[in-house]
Structures are given as structure tokens and as C-alpha cells.
Amino acid sequence: MTRTGADAARHYESALDHLLFFREEVDAEVRAALRDSPRSVMGNVFAAYLGLLGTEETAAADARGAFEAFRREVDPARLTSRERGHLEAASSWLAGDIHRAGRLLAEVSVACPRDALALAVGHQIDFFTGDAVLLRDRIGGALSAWDADDPHYGPLLGCYAFGLEESGHYRRAEEVGLEAVERNARDVWGIHAVVHTYEMQGRFEDGIRYLDARARNWADGNYLTVHNWWHYALYLLESGRTDRVLEVYDTAVHHEDSSDAAMELLDAASLLWRLHLAGVDTGDRWSTLADAWARRRDGAYYAFNDAHAVMAYVGAGRFSDAEALVRDRQEWVRRADPGVSNVSMTVDIGLPVCRALVDYGRGRYDEVTELLLPLRHRFHAFGGSHAQRDALQRTLVEATLRGSRPDLARTLLSERVSLRPLCRYDRQAQSRLAGRLGG
Template sequence: MNSLRDNLGLSLSGADPHSLEHYERGLAQFQCYAGDPLAAVEAALALRPDFVMAHVLRAYLHLLGTEPEGLAVARQCLQQAQGLPADARERGHLAAIAALLDGHWSRAGLILEDVAIEAPQDILALQAGHQVDFFSGHSRMLRDRIARALPHWRMGMPGYHALLGMYAFGLEENGDYAAAEATGRSAVELQPRDGWAQHAVAHVLEMQNRQREGIAWMRGNQQHWTGDSFFQGHNWWHLALYYLDLGEVDEALALFDGPIFGARSSLVLDLVDAAALLWRLHLQGVELGSRWQAVADGWAPLATAGQYAFNDAHAMMAFVGAGRDEAAAALLAAQHRALHGDADNRRFTAEVGQPLCLALQAFGQGEYRRCVELLRPIRSIAQRFGGSHAQRDLLDLTLLEAALRGGQLALGRALAAERLQAKPHNGVARRYSQRAAELAA
């Protein structure tokens, strides 16, 4: 078996020095969520079609964006790699890809966990596993998967910034904000183009209601996390949230019309951000014009895939906002089919996704008490269908708004007080508290 070692000492079946150069460039780009890692890995495969880990990286690039069309490409990568000589670590990656293709996110996460336990310097196993943890709602593993590997790494090793960036996000999602901020800033100092590390610090500043600092953090490093970054849309979304919390609605709208959705991206992750921002504005009663229609157009060909409940919820926001009842009904039908499958999305949908979509639909129909009834049981378990604390905050905001609009004033006051206690310096929290008090009076 033709094999050499990469810059971390890991054996790579089927590689040669020239294909390895392309592969390592693609891997480095993937770690920053910038550049064109797909082109790099395809260049590696053009030179060495038997390069197993190049097939693996290509598959992950098509799987970890939750794009329905990516499944066919990833399946082709798996089929091509399965017949090639491979070592145990590489076979572990192939097993994880097979699990993801079958929709078994948790199984894939466990497989990648074992790969990284045996080879803690396998940065691709750590990064793919970290993304799987994010999508499947395993918040603790966002931190602990990386923590296990840290003793085997040191400053100067290729990709060390990415390890720190992932660890920072895991720390933030588990409430260790001071350590998360320090670790994330260290990662960005090592590699200013690391969009994931940049976003980890943005999350800390969001959770701690440090909006002005958040704006300074994002604007001060803007030239590095924009440009050819394919993660920049989400980072622009974080910047928009700061402005929205400060009540600077025009700034948030300008970001939506510009870098967040001005190009009308058809990528799922960009559509998620677009819908999430518009829904927050919608809850505040902001006039959005034709913006909902553009986002709903983007979701229309994707929303019946029944692949991932977190995406379904954001598609439903767009369909409710745009008044597309037929599209909403088709989405709910796709969820019904998902409930009869054997993939992890059945659980994501049953526990959180379907009641959330029904609640969003009820909100759009003015059935606010029904919306409240659906949201209250799921708000404390919403992490089970993926996303971050910042993203899932939409459930709490929708619940609070529905309670006030539906005349459930005691509940509205309680929820407003809860939010203000958690975020005493947050403009949105203060406005809700004042509004609840005025309605009660």
C-alpha cells in the first residue's frame, strides 16, 4: 500500500508528495472556512485517485453543509474510497461518512470520537466530529471532544489555531465565557482568517450582552473573516444581532440587504441566517417589504428534503413570513415522512422540529395561545435538534412575543422578567419588560 505521512505524522494511503500538497492546502482552508478547499482536494484526487483521505475530505465538504444535493456527491466519494487500500484510521472516517449518509449523526459522532481517541492529532476527525456535535445537539461534546486531544498538541503544530477555535466554541456553549473568550482570541491571533474562532468570540460577546464590544470585535478584524470566507454570512449575522439588540434596526437591515443576503445565496447555511434575522425583525414589528419573498424563494426547492429539522424550522419562518401556506404544508408533510424514517432526524423532528414548525405556523396565523402551548414544552430541550444558544434564542423570543400578543399577560411578565434578569443590559430585554408592564397596567 502506497502511503506517506502528512505534516502531523499521520499515514495517508494513496498519497504522493504533490497530491499531499494540494490536500494539506485544502485542509488548511477548511480549518479557516475560507478559500476553495473543494478545488484543492479535487486537484489532489486528479493526481492520485487512490488518495483515501482526499476522498474523505471531499465527502465531508459535501456533507457538513447539510445541503440535500451534497448527499449524492458524498456517496460517490464513499463508493470510490471503499475499494481502496486504507488503514484503520481511514476506515474509521469512511464508516463515519457512511453513518452520516444514512442520517445517523450520533453514530457518526461516536465513530469520529474513537478515531480521535486513537489519533488525537487527526485534525480532520476533530473538526468533522465538532460539526457533527453542533448539528446533533451534543453541546458537551463540542467542548470535551477537543479537550481530550489538547494534551497531544502544542503551539506551532499545523492547524493548532483551529483546535483552539473549536475548543473556544465548546467552552462558550457550556457557559465558560471567560475561558472561551481568551481561547478564541488566542486562536485568531495565531490565524486571523480563522472564521470559526472569530465566531466563537462573537458568541461570547452576544451571550454576555457586550454589543458595543462585539461590534468592535467584528469590525476590527473584518478584512480577515470576509473576502473569500464561505463562513462570512454567519459572522455578518452575528454583527447584525448586536445592532438589533441595541435597537439600531436600520443597521441590521442594511447588513441583511448587503453581505447577509444581498447576493441571494442559495446555500442552506446562508438561508438559515437570513430567515433567522428576518424573524427577529418580524417579532419586533419591523416592515420588511419583499425580503421574505426572496428568502422563501431560496427555501422553496430545499424545504421538502426532510433531512434536518433545524433547517425545516428556518424554512417555516420564511414561508410564514412570505405567506406561503402551500409551501408550509409541504414542509410539514415532509416532516411527517421523516417521523417514519430511521435516521436521527426522526428524533430531531419529533422532539423539537415539528412542534416548533407548528408553533411558527400558529404565530403566523395569529393563533398566539396555540403557539405558546407548543413552545413551552420544548424551549428547555431545544438543543436536541442542534444549533447554538444564540440561534435557539428565537424560541424564547417567539414565546415571549406570542404570550404578549395572545393576552397571556402574567406569563408575558414572567418571561420578560426572566429575560431581563439574564440580560439586564440588553435593549430588547428592557423593551419587553417595559411593554409587559404597560400591557398589564
Template structure:
């Protein structure tokens, strides 16, 4: 049998098929944007099973009806090319069949088995991590990373994949060290940049985060829209916590929104950033209305619970009441049809979360606090990262505060302060709640600490002269 660049056997593969698979592996792991060449090769392929299978997995990650339809076509072609395929390729076929059918649980387990038996299969590892990430399974994310690292210790991409699993398991020091080891092999790895951004954000090391992301941002120009916009999104989060909200809003306009407005990941980044800016008192103007134009067609897709709740909140903030009502009903129907492995996600998390987000957007803070509170214990199953899911915790906190649920708000704020003691906005929020519950001395102390932090931010910004 022919072997690819990772030493993996390929059935019925000529030199062009091997070159195409090697190319797409590097492009995918590096978050490149030159996938059209691979898709063209997959469309021409008439013998090698792996090309249409990889093409199917690529379009499935678009989380769109068009991607789903294309994946179905690629799968049908792959099913006609099984003669001469090896065990690994047949395992891939099963994984893609289950994914297309919507059984992402069985697909994930199949990709995990592939990685366990063939740890040199980096694309199988990437897809296993993606499916685990979408289910909020941080331990599986790490398990896959560990297996990949054991089989590919000199691969720069694997260090970033391993690091992200560590970060999502809150092993932050190890995660940062692993990501930096990958960058020592090659600084041009946006996923390792991303892992470090997560570690710095989790610790509240905002000044380091701004400096680090600026130092590597020159390498993102050739990345696909998601990786470009998402790493700039991370920079915006640091700027918001540094009270530099004007710069964060400029990043929204210049870097986060507008690269590929039709893409779900770019839409989620945009919704999340606008929401976080509004929670810090920023007037975002007509930006919600522009964003809603691209969200309206997605009311009934339900290909990703994580994306769905972002779409819903974006539409609600834009005042699209009819669309919100229709989407809430559609989400309830989707929850009623959930398979056992996804019932907690759709029924216990998405339905109350969506209704709570709609209530928050309409100003009904008591209902928002109650409904969002129901969803919070199940939030992990929504998927996304800890940093991404933090948006919903922030909206819940805002609802609690504005509804007058001071004790609950205070407990959350005190926990936030312990985790990230250097954020002035948290100190200000604490001061407000302390004053409401009659704890004047603690309110004054928190206000003093907030002002001292703000002065430190301004002084550091003045010394470095950083620009967003």
C-alpha cells in the same frame, strides 16, 4: 507509510495527495472558499483512500440532495481504495459510511474515537464537533475541543474550536480567553472571531461586540459564504440590541443575504435575521418573498432539522400557505420515520415547533404559544448554537405576550434581563407586561431604565461614529 503535515500516516499517498489533504485541512479550518482545487484532486485520485473520504464529508456538509448524491459517489470510490489503508483511514471509512446512511449518531461516535486515538487529526475533530453541534451536544463539542487542544496546543485553529465548545457549555470567560489566545497566534481566524462574538452576545456586551467585529472584519473577504454571512449576522444581532435596526437591515441587504442564495446556511442566517428584525417592529418589505424563492425547493429534504424549521418559518412569513401545508405534512412523516437516537428531535421538537411557527406567522398567537411551549423543553436537540436557537425562544415570547399569557411572558423576560441587563428592548417589553398585570411602579422603573440605556447607546454611537 507516507505522513501528512500533521504527522498522520497515509496509505498509498504520493506527494500530490499529501499536498491536497494538507491544503484542504487549512482551507476548511480557516473557512476558506477554494475547495474546487481539492475536489478536482479528489476526482483524479486513484490510490489514496482519504481524498474521496474527505471530499464526501465536505459535500455532506452542504445538507442538500446534490451533496448527498455526491457523497454517495465519493464513498463508492473510497470503498474501492481500501488496499494498504491504515487503521485511522479505515475508521474514517466507517464514519462516512454511517453518515451517508443517515446514522449520524454512529458517525459521531466513530469520529470521537478517531480524535481520541489520533488527536492530530484536525479534520476528524472538526467533523466530530460539527455532528455534535447538529445534535445540540455541547458537552461533546467541548470534549473534542479539549482532546484537540491537548494534541495541538500551538495550532491557532484549535484554540477557536476549543473556545466554541466552552461557550456552548456557558463557560463564557474561559471561552473568550481561549479564543483571544488563538488570535494572539494569528488574528486571521474567523471561527475565533465567531466564538468571541458569541461570548459578548451572551453577556449583552453589544458595544464591545460591534467594535470587535468591525476590527477584524477585514479578514473575512476570503472566507466562504457561510462564515462571511454568519459573522456579519452576529454584528447585526448586536446592532438590533443597540436599537440600530436600520443598520442591521442594511447589513441584511449588503452582507448577509446574496452571497450564495442557494446555500442552506446562508438561508438560515437570512430567515433568522429578518425574523429578529420583525420582532423589533421593523418592516422588512418584500424580502420574505425573495427569500421564499430559494426555500420552496427544500420542502421535503429533511437533511437537517435545524435548517428545516428555518425554511418553514421563512415560507410562512412569505405567505406561502400551500408550501407550508405540504412541508408540515412532510415533517410529520419524517418524524414518524425517525430512528431512536433522533426521535426526540423530530417528534418532540420539530413537529410542534413547526406547527407553532406556522401559527405565529398566520397570527394565531394562542396556538403558537401552546405549540412552541411544547417544543421548548426539547429545543437543544434541534442543534445549532445557543444564540441561533434563541430565535425560537424570542418567537415563543412574542406569542405569549400577544396571546395575553402575561405570567409566562414575565418569567421569561425577567430571566432575560438577569442574563443581559443592558438591553433596552428587554426593559421596554418588561414595562409593557408589568403594566398589563397592574404593576405600575415597576413598569415606570423599567421604562426609565430603557430610556437611560437608549441614551447611552446613542451617546456611544455618536462618540465612535461606527458604521455598519
């Protein structure tokens, strides 16, 4: 811990604990570490990561300025190899190359498999880039180096469970996730991993019961509060309780006291979009949400966020705002450094998805199908989880149902029902298709 005093090291360890359990106190502990040791290498690295983990353009810009000033004083030759790895990873991500940052942190984890910061940040990078295999193997490759009695072993199991789920190992994921939560009832990422396994298997009532039984451990006071409420609302939607979905939306997902952080707004947009696809009247919620996105004035930073902003604008009937965002991103990719990860994310996935959402709102369903069909096995390339990206898969299904491709709708729905036979949406869509085909 170069340039890090004893008090700062204690704050660093406390911050690491809060990070692994998604507690809001992580920011205060990192600031305390830097007050005690302003030139602490790992303290400054940690602060840089915190500026990046929220996928907020403004926060990242602030972190970049502070970290560049810090780096100018640092002689890499005086640092440990682990610190140099973190320094380069943070610098790469701040410069826009999130993929290189993930690779560098993977090298740190090979050399130092018990570096929990490298594992936790690398895990989030794998999530932001939609890499299911790395979500599984980055953590799995380090676990054998850990003592099962270490207090951080449990949250790493929660991370591993999520990676197992995203790569399709649902039973093993549930097993590992339940073990993580058994070790620490407030492991909200572990709870989140178990919730994903139920979602992907169509076990919606099991998911409701699981979250109800543990509400006091996840439902407030952490960075995943809104997201886990979003999962709860998805279960309710699949169970046909749309009135309760709107109640959860209003009380927990988006309301007048919401922070309007990008990661919370995208959950709100995703939930309302699913209701929109299902033909549910959501009142004036779209307008309020579109206003929240507009207030952010986000530039091109993370294409996954852009798609959800466009959902909000289209849902509110603000097509001029949606189309302005698309034009802005088109202009940005023409002049941006191709080494910035978000360039390929935007060109390959973000822009066609945004255009498809606008077309859907305008009732141009065949155009939606043409845009989304070539991407449906590649949506992961711009981040998110399978559960989050299912809003796009459903948009494609709805476009084929409403447009001129009932043959494709039959194929897509057959795929979905074969995977999740209990999914209410898929069964209802099949019935609608049968009615259209007259059989």
C-alpha cells in the same frame, strides 16, 4: 495515507489548512488530491465530509453515490485503524446517522488526538446536533497532545473557544478565542467564537467594535462571511439601529448575488424573523427569501433548516407552502428509517417548531405557547447554537405576551434579564408586559 501519493498528500494537507480556516479553496484542493490519487482513502473520506458539511440534501446524495462506489473497491483489512474509523464515520453520516458518525470520530480522536480532520469534522457534527458538552470536550480532550507551535493549534483553540461558549464558560471562551485570533488574524471561527461570547453576555457594543476592528479579516472570502455579518446585524438590532440591520441584510446577508446555500438562507430567515417579532417593517424581503427557499425544493434532510424555511414562508404570508412542508415531513417520518438521526430531530423538535411558527403567523398565540413551552430546554436537540435558537425562545416570549399567559411571560423575561441585563429586547418586552398588567 493508504493509496495516497506525495502530491496528493500535499494537496490533502493544504485542503486541511483551508478547512480549518473555512476558506473556499478547500474543495479545489480535495479535488486536486483525488486527481493525483483517485483511490486515496483519506482523499475520498475528505470529499465525503465536504458533501455533508453544508447540510445540503443534494450535495450529500452526490457524495453518498461517489463514496459507495469507492468503498466497494476497498479492503478494510489493508487500511490503518485510523482510516477504518474515518471510513465508518463517513459511511454512517452519509447513511443518515450523524450521531454515530460523531461517536466514531471521537474514537479516532482518542487514538489519534492530532488528527485535525477528525477533530474539525467532529466539532461540526457536535454543532449540527447541538451538543454543547461535546463541542467543548472533543477539542479539549485532544489539545494537550498538540504542540502550541503547530500551525493548526490556533484554529483548534478557536474551536475550543466556541465549545466553551456554548457550554456557558464565557470568560474562558473569550480568553481562548482571543488567543486563537492573535495567532492568526484570519481565523474566522475563532472570531466567530469571540463574537458568540459577547452575544451571550449582552455586550453588543463590544461586539460591534470587535468586528469593526477586524472587518478585513472576516467580512469576505470565507464560508463564514454571511454568518458573521448575521452576528453583526444582531448586535445592531440589540442597539436599536434597525435601519442599519436592513442595510446589512441587503448588502451582506441576502441579495440578488447570494448563493442561496441553506446555511446562508437560514441566517437570512432568522434575522428577518427577529425583525418580525419586533414589529419592524421589512418590505418585500420575505417574499424574495421565500422564493429562494422554494427554489431549493429541499426534502427532509435537516430539521433545523426546515424550521427556517417555514419562517420564510410564514413571514411572506405563504401559509400553504409552510403547511405543505409540515405535511411532507409528517409523511417522511412515517416511512423513514428510525436509525436516521433527522427522524428524531424532526419528530421531537422540528415538526412542533414548524407548527408553532405557522400558528404564530396566524395569531394563534396560546397554541404557540403549548407547542414551544415543553421544548424550550430541548431546542438544542435539532442543532444550531444558543444565539441561533434564541429566535425560537423569543417566539415563545412573544406568544406569551400576546396570548393569555402574562404570568409565564413574566417568568420567561425574568430568566432572560437575569442572564443578560443589557439586552434591549428583553427590557422592552418587560415594559410591554408591565403596560399590559397596568404597573
